[in-house]
Amino acid sequence: MGVPADLHYTKDHEWVRVEGGEATVGITEFAAGELGDVVFVELPEAGSAVEQHSTFGVVESVKAVSDLFAPVSGEVIEANGELAGRPELVNAEPYGEGWMIRLRLSDPAQVDELLDAAAYERLTSGD
């Protein structure tokens, strides 16, 4: 299972794509696989503030409920409304159409605290 090289990661299995002062956030393929079939995603509204390390939403599979933790702080520009009707996108395209929120970074330096692809890959391979 490949981990995209251009993203940043957390130990909680979220990914972050940074473009300018904005960040797109989702959960990794590993996380989606561990959860199993995602059937429900609860996300914050545009305009709300999320704080690094705090819960910003919930993802539920048939069997499990899992909190989503914000990898970075910022203001929500957009939540992926498509997931309300098609939560299975989280499993099918975790790094693409299954994205969850877009943020305006309030502290871009927080990105430096995140794992790079190689470090995340080591984490999930269990070494």
Added chain:
Amino acid sequence: MTGEVQLHETPLVDVHRRLGARLIGFGGWLMPVQYRGIVEEHRAVRERAGLFDLSHMGELFVEGPEAGTALAHALVTDPPSLAVGRAHYSMMSAQDGGILDDLIVYRLAEERFLVVANASNAQRVSDGLAERLARFRAVLDDRALATALIAVQGPAAAGILAPLVDVDLGSLRYYAIADGRFGDIPALIARTGYTGEDGFELFVDWERAEPVWAALTEAGAEAGLVPVGLGARDTLRLEAGMPLYGNELDENTTPFDAGLGRVVKLDKTADFVGRAALERVARDGPARRLVGLAIRGRGIARHGHPVFAGDVQTGAVTSGTHSPTLGTPIAMAYVAPGDGEPGKILEVEIRDQRVAAEVVPMPFYRRPT
């Protein structure tokens, strides 16, 4: 129990590993929760067929001239009323009417019965039966760790199984069991299950489990048979409106609470453990009732979520999931008797938010006939 508990392993655990199953502890056993994915496995059972390893269940054989009488004393049902080769759903009750386990009782011969208990309760049922049978001419043979149980469930199950066994499945009715052979392997073949589909359960010796599993896998490949884990077993039984011990049923619940009063044979002649308490509940009515809920808002109700009627908490969710067949969230909950009429709109509190839920008749899913 304290500390690390050593999990039992079924004779098929290495098969599950090879299939890439995710294994979890369940009822003291290391069991596959899923292979390819719960929804995919669930759909396979509804549309084609699924193969289950249920060797964690407890197989308890009761034999002797008073085997039936003894079981009528030990359980809430009346096993002597079963014809040879037939089965019924039963329960073991405590003196106070609380449910110690829900069971299937099969009559294998005039003086021989098979009681199948849930894995998590198998020891307690075995101990309880030993005690309750003591004054009867009946012998308990606990073969939980010697008997493998493999189920084939789904509309294609009969077609897959028929060529492999010497029993005429066409004449094996629902809730019937036959002593036969699977190839050259002695097997008890029952038309029972926990999925809401037609299907079969095969009891074979522990060391014969692997060849039976392999033969079914091969024979079922063309029909789309896939291995199914406990995850889909749970969503299947929930759609079918079947209770799960530990969720809907426990020591603090009577069969009448769970809407299963019909299982309790108060008209049988035998005195049985729990009779006085259960007669009282039957007369006065249960303090709560089990209902089906269709969640009308956004969110999935889960075990333990509170249920409200207006501002008053009327009960709690016992099981909840996203129904793969219906595509919507469903749940079971205990509510006050007055709040359980179908059509009534209640609210489930899901993570601090109230979500509308309609009381609906169960089952949520009934197989097409």
